Amino acid sequence: MGRPSRPTSGARSGQSLAAAPRSRRGQDGSRVHRSGRRHLFGTLVTKRYRGTPDGGLHVAADANLSLTGQVRLGNPPLLVLAQLHINPELESWMGEAETLHGCHRTPVIIVAGVDAYRHGWVAVVLRDGCFDHALVAPNLANLVHRLPRTEAIGVDIPIGLPASGPRAADVEARRFVGLRRSSVFPTLPRAVWEAPDIDTARRISLELTGKSVSAQTYALRPKVLEADQLALRDGGLYEVHPEVSFRALAGHELTASKASWAGVEMRVDLLARAGIRLPSDIGEAGVAGVDDVLDAAVVAWSAARIARGLARSLPEPPVVGPDGLAAAIWY
Numbered sequence: 579m580g581r582p583s584r585p586t587s588g589a590r591s592g593q594s595l596a597a598a599p600r601s602r603r604g605q606d607g608s609r610v611h612r613s614g615r616r617h618l619f620g621t622l623v624t625k626r627y628r629g630t631p632d633g634g635l636h637v638a639a640d641a642n643l644s645l646t647g648q649v650r651l652g653n654p655p656l657l658v659l660a661q662l663h664i665n666p667e668l669e670s671w672m673g674e675a676e677t678l679h680g681c682h683r684t685p686v687i688i689v690a691g692v693d694a695y696r697h698g699w700v701a702v703v704l705r706d707g708c709f710d711h712a713l714v715a716p717n718l719a720n721l722v723h724r725l726p727r728t729e730a731i732g733v734d735i736p737i738g739l740p741a742s743g744p745r746a747a748d749v750e751a752r753r754f755v756g757l758r759r760s761s762v763f764p765t766l767p768r769a770v771w772e773a774p775d776i777d778t779a780r781r782i783s784l785e786l787t788g789k790s791v792s793a794q795t796y797a798l799r800p801k802v803l804e805a806d807q808l809a810l811r812d813g814g815l816y817e818v819h820p821e822v823s824f825r826a827l828a829g830h831e832l833t834a835s836k837a838s839w840a841g842v843e844m845r846v847d848l849l850a851r852a853g854i855r856l857p858s859d860i861g862e863a864g865v866a867g868v869d870d871v872l873d874a875a876v877v878a879w880s881a882a883r884i885a886r887g888l889a890r891s892l893p894e895p896p897v898v899g900p901d902g903l904a905a906a907i908w909y
Contacts, residue, residue: 687705687707687885688703688705688727688728689729689884690703690704691873691875691876691878691879693733693820694734694870695867697716698721699714700712700714701713701714702863702877703725703728707852707882709875712863713861714862714865718733718801718804718805729885730814730881730884730885731816733817734820735802735805735817736802737805737806737816737904737905738809738817738898738904738905739765739766739771740765740767741767741768741769744764744765745765745905746905747891747905748763748907751819751822755819755825756831757832758821758835767787769782769786770782770783770786770791779796816880817908818908820836820872823876824845827849827879836869842868842869842872849875854875854879891907891909892906892907892908894906
Protein backbone atom coordinates (compact mmCIF):
# COMPACT_ATOMS: atom_id res chain seq x y z
CA MET A 579 0.00 0.00 0.00
CA GLY A 580 2.99 2.24 -0.28
CA ARG A 581 2.80 5.17 -2.63
CA PRO A 582 5.36 6.14 -5.25
CA SER A 583 7.13 9.44 -4.84
CA ARG A 584 4.97 12.04 -6.46
CA PRO A 585 6.22 14.91 -8.57
CA THR A 586 6.23 18.41 -7.21
CA SER A 587 5.97 21.76 -8.92
CA GLY A 588 6.48 25.38 -8.05
CA ALA A 589 7.78 27.57 -10.87
CA ARG A 590 8.81 31.10 -10.06
CA SER A 591 8.30 34.08 -12.35
CA GLY A 592 10.34 33.69 -15.51
CA GLN A 593 11.41 30.15 -14.63
CA SER A 594 10.33 26.84 -16.09
CA LEU A 595 6.80 25.62 -15.54
CA ALA A 596 7.85 23.04 -12.92
CA ALA A 597 10.99 23.41 -10.88
CA ALA A 598 10.79 19.97 -9.23
CA PRO A 599 12.97 20.35 -6.11
CA ARG A 600 14.67 17.36 -4.49
CA SER A 601 15.57 15.96 -7.91
CA ARG A 602 18.45 15.87 -10.38
CA ARG A 603 18.73 16.20 -14.13
CA GLY A 604 18.57 13.13 -16.34
CA GLN A 605 20.70 12.80 -19.45
CA ASP A 606 17.78 13.96 -21.57
CA GLY A 607 17.31 17.11 -19.52
CA SER A 608 14.27 15.84 -17.59
CA ARG A 609 14.26 15.67 -13.84
CA VAL A 610 14.75 12.43 -11.93
CA HIS A 611 13.72 12.16 -8.27
CA ARG A 612 16.17 10.94 -5.68
CA SER A 613 14.12 7.73 -5.62
CA GLY A 614 15.10 7.15 -9.27
CA ARG A 615 11.63 7.87 -10.69
CA ARG A 616 11.62 10.14 -13.71
CA HIS A 617 9.70 13.35 -13.16
CA LEU A 618 6.18 12.98 -14.53
CA PHE A 619 6.38 16.21 -16.46
CA GLY A 620 9.40 14.98 -18.44
CA THR A 621 11.07 17.53 -20.65
CA LEU A 622 8.34 20.07 -19.90
CA VAL A 623 10.45 21.22 -16.96
CA THR A 624 13.07 22.56 -19.35
CA LYS A 625 10.64 24.77 -21.29
CA ARG A 626 9.66 28.34 -20.51
CA TYR A 627 6.13 29.54 -21.13
CA ARG A 628 5.36 32.58 -23.27
CA GLY A 629 2.07 34.26 -24.07
CA THR A 630 0.84 34.86 -27.59
CA PRO A 631 -1.11 37.91 -28.81
CA ASP A 632 -4.39 36.01 -28.59
CA GLY A 633 -3.66 34.92 -25.04
CA GLY A 634 -3.17 31.26 -25.98
CA LEU A 635 -0.57 28.82 -24.76
CA HIS A 636 0.47 25.37 -25.88
CA VAL A 637 3.46 23.38 -24.76
CA ALA A 638 3.98 19.84 -26.05
CA ALA A 639 6.58 18.08 -23.94
CA ASP A 640 6.48 14.71 -25.68
CA ALA A 641 3.99 12.03 -26.73
CA ASN A 642 2.88 11.64 -23.12
CA LEU A 643 2.26 15.19 -22.09
CA SER A 644 1.03 18.54 -23.37
CA LEU A 645 -0.44 21.63 -21.79
CA THR A 646 -2.84 24.18 -23.21
CA GLY A 647 -4.41 27.22 -21.65
CA GLN A 648 -4.81 30.98 -21.51
CA VAL A 649 -2.22 33.52 -20.46
CA ARG A 650 -2.75 36.95 -18.97
CA LEU A 651 -0.19 39.10 -20.75
CA GLY A 652 2.34 40.90 -18.62
CA ASN A 653 5.95 40.68 -17.62
CA PRO A 654 6.20 37.82 -17.00
CA PRO A 655 2.98 36.42 -18.51
CA LEU A 656 0.71 34.69 -15.97
CA LEU A 657 -0.95 31.36 -16.68
CA VAL A 658 -4.52 31.74 -15.41
CA LEU A 659 -6.30 28.74 -16.94
CA ALA A 660 -4.76 25.55 -18.15
CA GLN A 661 -5.46 21.92 -18.91
CA LEU A 662 -2.88 19.18 -18.65
CA HIS A 663 -3.22 16.35 -21.20
CA ILE A 664 -1.70 13.10 -20.03
CA ASN A 665 -1.20 9.80 -21.82
CA PRO A 666 -3.72 7.31 -20.33
CA GLU A 667 -0.84 4.87 -19.75
CA LEU A 668 0.38 7.21 -17.02
CA GLU A 669 -2.98 7.14 -15.24
CA SER A 670 -2.06 4.34 -12.84
CA TRP A 671 1.12 6.21 -11.83
CA MET A 672 -0.80 9.27 -10.71
CA GLY A 673 -2.66 8.49 -7.53
CA GLU A 674 -2.89 11.96 -6.03
CA ALA A 675 -3.89 15.40 -7.23
CA GLU A 676 -1.07 17.31 -8.89
CA THR A 677 -1.00 21.08 -9.28
CA LEU A 678 1.14 22.73 -11.96
CA HIS A 679 1.10 26.55 -11.78
CA GLY A 680 -2.69 26.76 -11.95
CA CYS A 681 -3.14 23.32 -13.51
CA HIS A 682 -5.08 20.75 -11.46
CA ARG A 683 -5.81 17.08 -11.99
CA THR A 684 -8.54 15.19 -10.10
CA PRO A 685 -7.10 12.35 -8.00
CA VAL A 686 -8.00 8.71 -8.54
CA ILE A 687 -9.25 7.09 -5.32
CA ILE A 688 -8.89 3.31 -5.07
CA VAL A 689 -10.33 1.46 -2.07
CA ALA A 690 -11.20 -2.11 -1.18
CA GLY A 691 -13.87 -3.86 0.87
CA VAL A 692 -13.03 -7.29 2.28
CA ASP A 693 -15.27 -10.01 3.69
CA ALA A 694 -14.53 -13.51 4.95
CA TYR A 695 -16.06 -16.38 3.00
CA ARG A 696 -15.96 -20.16 3.27
CA HIS A 697 -12.60 -20.67 1.59
CA GLY A 698 -10.79 -17.50 2.61
CA TRP A 699 -11.37 -13.83 1.85
CA VAL A 700 -13.11 -11.94 -0.95
CA ALA A 701 -12.45 -8.30 -1.88
CA VAL A 702 -14.27 -5.80 -4.06
CA VAL A 703 -12.13 -2.96 -5.38
CA LEU A 704 -13.64 0.42 -6.25
CA ARG A 705 -12.01 3.05 -8.44
CA ASP A 706 -13.51 6.49 -7.86
CA GLY A 707 -16.56 4.89 -6.26
CA CYS A 708 -17.27 2.46 -9.11
CA PHE A 709 -16.66 -1.28 -9.35
CA ASP A 710 -13.19 -2.05 -10.71
CA HIS A 711 -12.59 -5.73 -9.99
CA ALA A 712 -12.94 -8.43 -7.35
CA LEU A 713 -10.57 -11.08 -6.10
CA VAL A 714 -10.21 -13.88 -3.57
CA ALA A 715 -7.33 -15.28 -1.53
CA PRO A 716 -6.91 -18.03 1.07
CA ASN A 717 -5.55 -15.64 3.69
CA LEU A 718 -5.90 -11.95 4.46
CA ALA A 719 -2.22 -11.03 4.18
CA ASN A 720 -2.06 -12.49 0.67
CA LEU A 721 -5.24 -10.68 -0.33
CA VAL A 722 -3.95 -7.31 0.92
CA HIS A 723 -0.67 -7.92 -0.92
CA ARG A 724 -2.56 -8.47 -4.17
CA LEU A 725 -4.62 -5.31 -3.86
CA PRO A 726 -3.59 -2.27 -5.90
CA ARG A 727 -2.32 0.84 -4.11
CA THR A 728 -5.34 1.71 -1.98
CA GLU A 729 -6.40 4.72 0.07
CA ALA A 730 -8.39 2.60 2.55
CA ILE A 731 -9.22 -1.06 3.18
CA GLY A 732 -12.39 -1.94 5.03
CA VAL A 733 -12.74 -5.42 6.57
CA ASP A 734 -15.79 -7.15 7.98
CA ILE A 735 -14.00 -8.58 11.01
CA PRO A 736 -13.47 -7.29 14.56
CA ILE A 737 -10.40 -5.06 14.93
CA GLY A 738 -9.47 -4.08 18.44
CA LEU A 739 -10.30 -7.02 20.71
CA PRO A 740 -11.52 -6.20 24.24
CA ALA A 741 -9.92 -7.46 27.42
CA SER A 742 -13.36 -8.21 28.89
CA GLY A 743 -16.99 -7.28 28.49
CA PRO A 744 -18.75 -5.90 25.39
CA ARG A 745 -17.26 -3.28 23.08
CA ALA A 746 -18.99 0.07 22.74
CA ALA A 747 -18.69 -0.40 18.96
CA ASP A 748 -20.90 -3.51 19.00
CA VAL A 749 -23.44 -2.01 21.39
CA GLU A 750 -23.86 1.14 19.28
CA ALA A 751 -23.89 -0.82 16.01
CA ARG A 752 -26.75 -3.02 17.23
CA ARG A 753 -28.70 0.08 18.21
CA PHE A 754 -28.00 1.74 14.84
CA VAL A 755 -28.97 -1.30 12.75
CA GLY A 756 -32.27 -1.70 14.59
CA LEU A 757 -34.42 -4.50 13.14
CA ARG A 758 -31.38 -6.38 11.85
CA ARG A 759 -29.46 -6.02 15.13
CA SER A 760 -29.01 -9.79 15.51
CA SER A 761 -26.54 -9.66 12.61
CA VAL A 762 -24.11 -7.72 14.82
CA PHE A 763 -22.37 -10.31 17.00
CA PRO A 764 -20.66 -9.22 20.22
CA THR A 765 -16.87 -9.36 19.97
CA LEU A 766 -15.40 -11.82 22.45
CA PRO A 767 -12.46 -10.90 24.71
CA ARG A 768 -8.99 -11.54 23.34
CA ALA A 769 -8.32 -14.38 25.76
CA VAL A 770 -11.33 -16.28 24.40
CA TRP A 771 -10.12 -16.04 20.80
CA GLU A 772 -6.62 -17.07 21.81
CA ALA A 773 -7.85 -20.18 23.66
CA PRO A 774 -6.44 -23.33 21.98
CA ASP A 775 -9.75 -25.27 21.99
CA ILE A 776 -13.46 -24.59 22.33
CA ASP A 777 -13.75 -26.05 25.82
CA THR A 778 -11.09 -23.65 27.10
CA ALA A 779 -12.71 -20.80 25.19
CA ARG A 780 -16.09 -21.51 26.78
CA ARG A 781 -14.59 -21.60 30.28
CA ILE A 782 -12.75 -18.30 29.77
CA SER A 783 -15.80 -16.67 28.20
CA LEU A 784 -18.00 -17.65 31.16
CA GLU A 785 -15.43 -16.16 33.54
CA LEU A 786 -15.08 -12.86 31.63
CA THR A 787 -18.56 -12.30 30.21
CA GLY A 788 -20.89 -14.71 31.97
CA LYS A 789 -21.80 -16.25 28.60
CA SER A 790 -20.57 -19.29 26.71
CA VAL A 791 -19.32 -19.51 23.11
CA SER A 792 -21.04 -21.32 20.26
CA ALA A 793 -19.13 -23.61 17.94
CA GLN A 794 -20.14 -21.37 15.01
CA THR A 795 -18.60 -18.31 16.67
CA TYR A 796 -15.42 -20.15 17.69
CA ALA A 797 -15.01 -21.33 14.09
CA LEU A 798 -14.20 -17.70 13.18
CA ARG A 799 -11.13 -17.86 15.44
CA PRO A 800 -8.49 -18.29 12.66
CA LYS A 801 -9.80 -15.33 10.65
CA VAL A 802 -10.23 -13.08 13.72
CA LEU A 803 -6.66 -13.74 14.87
CA GLU A 804 -5.33 -13.39 11.32
CA ALA A 805 -6.88 -9.93 10.96
CA ASP A 806 -5.79 -9.01 14.48
CA GLN A 807 -2.14 -9.85 13.80
CA LEU A 808 -2.17 -8.00 10.47
CA ALA A 809 -3.74 -4.91 12.07
CA LEU A 810 -1.23 -4.95 14.93
CA ARG A 811 1.72 -5.39 12.58
CA ASP A 812 0.84 -3.18 9.60
CA GLY A 813 -2.26 -1.14 10.48
CA GLY A 814 -4.26 0.37 7.63
CA LEU A 815 -7.36 -1.78 8.18
CA TYR A 816 -10.75 -0.35 9.14
CA GLU A 817 -13.48 -2.46 10.71
CA VAL A 818 -16.70 -2.16 8.72
CA HIS A 819 -19.93 -4.08 9.37
CA PRO A 820 -21.99 -4.66 6.18
CA GLU A 821 -25.39 -4.30 7.87
CA VAL A 822 -24.31 -1.02 9.47
CA SER A 823 -23.18 0.23 6.05
CA PHE A 824 -26.36 -0.91 4.30
CA ARG A 825 -28.41 0.78 7.01
CA ALA A 826 -26.48 4.02 6.44
CA LEU A 827 -26.73 3.69 2.66
CA ALA A 828 -30.50 3.13 2.78
CA GLY A 829 -31.14 5.90 5.27
CA HIS A 830 -33.48 3.64 7.21
CA GLU A 831 -33.61 0.24 8.87
CA LEU A 832 -33.63 -2.76 6.52
CA THR A 833 -36.38 -5.34 6.99
CA ALA A 834 -35.29 -8.18 4.67
CA SER A 835 -32.44 -10.57 5.43
CA LYS A 836 -29.57 -10.78 2.96
CA ALA A 837 -30.29 -14.52 2.81
CA SER A 838 -33.68 -13.83 1.17
CA TRP A 839 -34.40 -12.94 -2.46
CA ALA A 840 -35.99 -9.66 -1.38
CA GLY A 841 -32.96 -8.86 0.76
CA VAL A 842 -30.51 -9.55 -2.06
CA GLU A 843 -32.53 -7.42 -4.52
CA MET A 844 -32.73 -4.58 -2.01
CA ARG A 845 -28.97 -4.58 -1.41
CA VAL A 846 -28.12 -4.82 -5.11
CA ASP A 847 -30.38 -1.83 -5.75
CA LEU A 848 -28.85 0.19 -2.90
CA LEU A 849 -25.35 -0.44 -4.25
CA ALA A 850 -26.41 0.49 -7.80
CA ARG A 851 -27.93 3.76 -6.60
CA ALA A 852 -24.57 4.51 -4.98
CA GLY A 853 -22.84 3.93 -8.33
CA ILE A 854 -21.59 0.43 -7.50
CA ARG A 855 -22.95 -1.84 -10.22
CA LEU A 856 -21.70 -5.38 -9.83
CA PRO A 857 -21.28 -7.21 -13.16
CA SER A 858 -22.69 -10.69 -13.70
CA ASP A 859 -19.14 -11.98 -14.20
CA ILE A 860 -16.81 -10.83 -11.43
CA GLY A 861 -13.97 -13.14 -12.35
CA GLU A 862 -12.24 -15.22 -9.70
CA ALA A 863 -14.50 -13.85 -6.96
CA GLY A 864 -17.42 -15.69 -8.55
CA VAL A 865 -16.64 -18.64 -6.25
CA ALA A 866 -17.75 -16.61 -3.21
CA GLY A 867 -21.34 -16.53 -2.04
CA VAL A 868 -23.75 -13.85 -3.22
CA ASP A 869 -24.07 -12.41 0.28
CA ASP A 870 -20.27 -12.38 0.69
CA VAL A 871 -19.79 -10.36 -2.51
CA LEU A 872 -22.57 -7.94 -1.56
CA ASP A 873 -21.03 -7.50 1.88
CA ALA A 874 -17.57 -6.86 0.41
CA ALA A 875 -19.07 -4.30 -1.99
CA VAL A 876 -20.82 -2.28 0.71
CA VAL A 877 -17.71 -2.49 2.90
CA ALA A 878 -15.86 -0.95 -0.05
CA TRP A 879 -18.51 1.81 -0.14
CA SER A 880 -17.66 2.66 3.46
CA ALA A 881 -13.94 2.46 2.65
CA ALA A 882 -14.50 5.09 -0.06
CA ARG A 883 -16.18 7.33 2.53
CA ILE A 884 -13.18 6.81 4.81
CA ALA A 885 -10.78 7.76 2.02
CA ARG A 886 -12.76 10.95 1.30
CA GLY A 887 -13.01 11.93 4.96
CA LEU A 888 -16.80 11.47 4.99
CA ALA A 889 -17.09 8.39 7.19
CA ARG A 890 -18.49 8.21 10.69
CA SER A 891 -17.72 5.68 13.37
CA LEU A 892 -19.49 3.81 16.15
CA PRO A 893 -18.56 5.01 18.72
CA GLU A 894 -17.46 8.49 17.72
CA PRO A 895 -14.63 9.05 18.38
CA PRO A 896 -13.26 5.49 18.37
CA VAL A 897 -12.20 3.90 21.65
CA VAL A 898 -8.58 2.80 21.80
CA GLY A 899 -8.39 -0.66 23.36
CA PRO A 900 -5.70 -2.26 25.53
CA ASP A 901 -3.91 -3.51 22.40
CA GLY A 902 -3.52 0.04 21.08
CA LEU A 903 -5.98 -0.47 18.22
CA ALA A 904 -8.96 1.81 17.70
CA ALA A 905 -12.09 -0.25 18.29
CA ALA A 906 -14.79 1.25 16.07
CA ILE A 907 -17.15 0.23 13.29
CA TRP A 908 -16.95 2.65 10.34
CA TYR A 909 -19.61 3.54 7.80
